[in-house]
Amino acid sequence: MLPLIILDNGHGNNTPGKCSPLWPDGTQLLEWQWTRDIASDVAERLVLLGYDARLLVTEKRDLPLTVRIRRAREWVYEHRQRGGIAAQRILVSIHTNASTLTPPADTAPSSLQMPSGWEAFIHGSDANSLELGRELYLKAAELLPRRFPIRTRSGNARSGAPLCPKRAEFYLLAYAPCVAVLTENLFMDNADDCRYLLSDEGRQTITKLHVQAIHNYMTKRL
Ligand SMILES: [Zn+2]
Known part of the structure; x- marks a missing residue:
């Protein structure tokens, strides 16, 4: 039985907000x-x-979380019925972060210390979710340029904090029928983070980070 990997891409083209500022060079991240x-x-x-x-979502529009969970449950049920094992069923939800800081109108965003960096979340204390989270942190710390902080549960891993995922009560994580982690891949409202996200190098690195971390997690469970 092949391991089941469910990839969730948060939000749809009809979700309000959820985009970067329109930068002076005309680029914007949706x-x-x-x-x-x-x-x-x-x-x-x-x-x-x-x-x-x-x-998990092939539609462009936003799919309600309850519908996403129902879809994931069906796939997990099917995997279990065919003899798949629990540690080999995972859900990874991919996002870009945004800070709650709103720069005053007369301030250039570049002069403000806007939050920056990579982080990931799990719900509760499931050992496999924790391990998958750790593999993702490990790859983020290894592959992302050093200027981006790696925001762990106890601080920045660049300054020595252990690579441990943060905890959150996000609906998708709380109701996921399997091992689950949500990644927040840099801050789209930070000019430097956003430029990196929109670059080929950034896209390739973040893709690689997820692929290698998931593969490392799975090869330890085959
Ligand atoms: Zn999001």
């Missing part, structure tokens, strides 16, 4: 589009590595 691009690339590569990798 979270729904960016996360769909990354999730499809990750899924494609995982299929090539022999996994049953699926996109």
Whole structure:
């Protein structure tokens, strides 16, 4: 039975907000589009590595969380019925972060210390979710340029904090029928983070980070 990897790309083209500022060079990141691009690339590569990798949302519009969970439950049920094991069923939800800071109108965003960096969340204390989270942190710390903080539960891993995922009560994580982690891939409202997210290098690195971390997690459970 192939391991089941469910990739969720948060939000849809009808979700309000969820985009970067329009930068002076005319570029803008739309979270729904960016996360769909990354999730499809990750899924494609995982299929090539022999996994049953699926996109939870193939629609462009936003799919309510309850519907996403129902879909995930059906796939997990099917996997279990066919003899698949629990540790080999995972859900990774891919997002870009945004801070709650709003720069005053007369302040250049570049002069403000806007939050920056990579982080990931789990719900509760499931050992496999914790391990998958750790693999993702490990790859983020290894592959992302050093200027981006790696925001762990107890501080920045660049300054020595252990690579441990944060905890959150997000609906998708709380109701996921399997091992689950949500990644927040840099801050789209930080000019430097956003430029990196929109670059080829950034897209490739973040795709690679997910593929390698998931593969490392799975190879320890085959
Ligand atoms: Zn999001």
